[in-house]
Amino acid sequence: MTASAAGLRRTLGVGDAVVIGLGSMVGAGIFAALAPAAHAAGTGLLLGLAVAAVVAYCNALSSARLAALYPASGGTYVYGRERLGEFWGYLAGWSFVVGKTASCAAMALTVGAYVWPGQAHAVAAAAVVALTAVNYGGVQKSAWLTRLIVALVLAVLACVVVVCLVSGETDAGRLDVGASGGADGVLQAAGLLFFAFAGYARIATLGEEVRDPARTIPRAIPLALGITLVVYASVAVAVLSVLGSGGLGEATAPLADAVRAAGVPGLVPVVRIGAAVAAMGSLLALILGVSRTTLAMARDRHLPGALAAVHPRFQVPHRAELAVGAVVAVLAATVDVRGAIGFSSFGVLAYYAVANASAWTLSSAPTARVVPVVGLVGCVVLAFSLPGVSVVVGAGVLVVGAVAYAVRQRVKPGAGRG
Template structure:
């Protein structure tokens, strides 16, 4: 391991749980249900159960590994320590590239709700700059802003659900549409892969392992709390959307929750939902920037990214060069592309990231084990199944992304020799 300066341990269970919760809720509630409904109709309910189970298996692996290796980098470090440099690199590369695209997508999602027409890209770039500045000034600032954002999002979601079920209530006649299995198991598994994107936020807790107090106790507890709360929220939102709009209605709109509210007798609440969507996107973007910086720091320490990025700010104890560099990349992507449809692409990288995590956790010795091995086996198999059932374009872009990463590392190793 590198001898570069360590980050400061300032996060407790509450703040770590909130960072994971903010990452998951922001990404999923306002982004993942539309493509999932297009793939599976009302069968997305089964897909949600599958995605939650896969997320649980992966979360147990991440928690077990993070307790044994409480440092920045998440599965990049776990893969290197348990399996070797190449598996670790592939996990880290998938996380950094996929989540950089996700960060741009979250910034554009925020701007779609908050910006005047024609100003979306400028507002998205401004959001990246402001949140990078928050992260730059220390992880306690990140946790503090996340706390405010999560509370605001939960309040907006509660109001939205109350608005849909209040008044005349939704029409249950369209709840299941043609049936839960109308799109077949392939569609259901595809929806599970897309919905898994919404659960990936707990990885942010593990990637920040170097900044958590008492990591062997705090990280597993925080991951379990964040994931459990998120599963309950997603189940409530999924049932509400299907009851209000039907599976075809959910699939036809990029803003299903706002449309569900507008269709009821409490339509005046719709602006509150839009504000909640904007705030949720900011929370996800904030956590993405933090997690990307820590994984990039770990990769730079091992020279899998330019070593210049491994610097830690002497005062704020954050990977400031990595965060600023990634912010510039995210802003460039926002300026030249619209990535709000990047969910499948991100899911490809994240699922392979967790495949490495499950294999690494399976190899841990008995003294480091917290969960039975069958959870790692089930999680690994499920990751592969969900990857191969993703939309073909997403899978093709994912394969191309990893081919570029492999070529980069091969060239770097040859140059270093």
């Protein structure tokens, strides 16, 4: 068997898959999206969180149904191709790889900002190199490291919640759910927070590396999403009760600011370490997921075929991982974290729009189509509620991808022959 044709090793169980999803979602959401979402929605932050959760849940159910039917690396790239046609699968894969590459850069920069603010870009690039090396050694090692990261981050978040809720500075009146930012602000906040929920895609893209995927993936995705929602809601309520929506929206390090305002400044260094570790966990799982989708697209020649190689010893897509790591390291050394988050959100929402459209084809029963319809409409609405620059750049990148696909189709051997 050649390296490019070799299959990936099935080593992950339900617990491993849930942990990989948690490692993506928890780190990204709490430490990167909460403050800008509060800035957009004002007192409507919790409403925005609820909207994002509903859309994410619909996407999770659609993804779980599809993953059970198509347990292969690539996630919605595979589902769109099989259910809607080659172009839609390609567009989903393009959206995922481009959008999540931006997410990788954002998470790497978050690591740098917390570890060494004066050298954030250098630290970010070093983190990418280190985690690419971990992934190169095998997905089981990645899952074990992610498990340790998730345990530490959840412990830190639990401390933040307890400190804020028992503080004398806590004021339940700050939890007013009136949407001071208006409906547009609530939707924009939901779009930004959706970026935080999207980590369950990493579970679907590991279809060739989980044991009994028809059973494991449908169980792991809702479990990971449900745990993450509980964590997000708890932290959001705790931080809002101390800072209020105005203070949270202006905070550069909201959880650290919250424990300081709660009268426990000694916990700030712990929160900073937790934030850096959480971002590392997200980055680890993101590189893992992007490389698997790159593998799937390379197998179908939508990306260079050399990226489809699987290492004969470690049984991982080593060339795809090295290529993704190199691109992310360059981005982490040059881009701005805020722009990366908005752009990534647009790409991820486009990806899940294709997932819901694919799930819609699985059954003609009206009741079975409610979830994918709600998910599809939600993805489109949230995508176009994001900041204008993110919408313009994101749509432009999708157009570039579509043009590249059309050009490739025209130059394929045999194209245009009668």
